[in-house]
Amino acid sequence: MVSIKAPSFLAMAVTALASPSDVTLAKRANPYGIDVSGHQPSVNWKTVKANGIVFAYIKATEGTGFKNPEFNSQYTGATNVGLTRGSYHFARPDVSTGAAQATYFVANGGGWSSDGITLPGALDIEYNPYGATCYGKTQAAMVTWIRDFSNTYKSKTGVYPVIYTTTDWWKTCTGNNGSFGSTNPLWIARYASAVGTLPNGWSFHTFWQYSNSASPNPGDANVFNGDLAGLKR
C-alpha cells in the first residue's frame, strides 16, 4: 500500500522486517486485519479467517478514473466469511478535487452502513508513487484538499473517513496539520515494533499498519487499537 519510493519509509520497512514476530506477540490480544488491492487477485478468505484475521480493508478506487477490478469479489469474499470490512480510496490530489474523489469513492464501493460489519471508508493519502511526494500541492492546499474529501464523504455517508497516512508524509505535505484529529480516525502506517510518534492532532491511533507483509495472509498487516467490541462499534 505504501509507496517504496520514499527513502525514509524504506528505512522503516527494513527495520520492521528484522522482528515481525515481536510485533505479533505484543499485539496478539488485539484484532488483526489485512488490507488488499488488485495486487492480491485471488484471496482465499476462508483461510484468512481461519488464520485469525478479523477485519479487512479493500481498495475500491484511486483518483477519479480507477476502480480496483477485484473489489467486488474481494468485498463479497470477506463478507461471506464474516469479516468486518471496509474499503479505501487511494488519494490523487494532483488529478481532481477532494469532493470529486469522495463522490467517486462512495459511488464505487466506498459507502458506509451502520450494520455493525462495515468500517468507515478510508482515505489512503501518502507518498505519491507517480511523481512529486506532495502531488505538487502546498501544505495549505493539501489540507484544503483533504478537508474537501473528508467533508464530502461525511455528508454522503454520515461518518468521517478514516485517514491512512504516515507521520513523515503528514509532516512533509500538510505541515503536520492538527485539525483532523478530532474528527477522523487515524490509520497509521509504520513498519516498526512500535507505532511511534503520531501526526499532530491525534492522541491515539485506531488502526496500525505495522508491516507490508501479512504472510501467510495476503496484503499488508494491520492491528486494531482496541478490542473486538470496539472494532464493531
Ligand SMILES: *[C@@H]1O[C@H](CO)[C@@H](O)[C@H](O)[C@H]1NC(C)=O
Ligand atoms: C490546518 O490547516 C489549515 C489550512 O491551512 C489552517 O487554517 C489551520 O490553522 C491548520 N490547523 C492546525 C491545527 O494545524
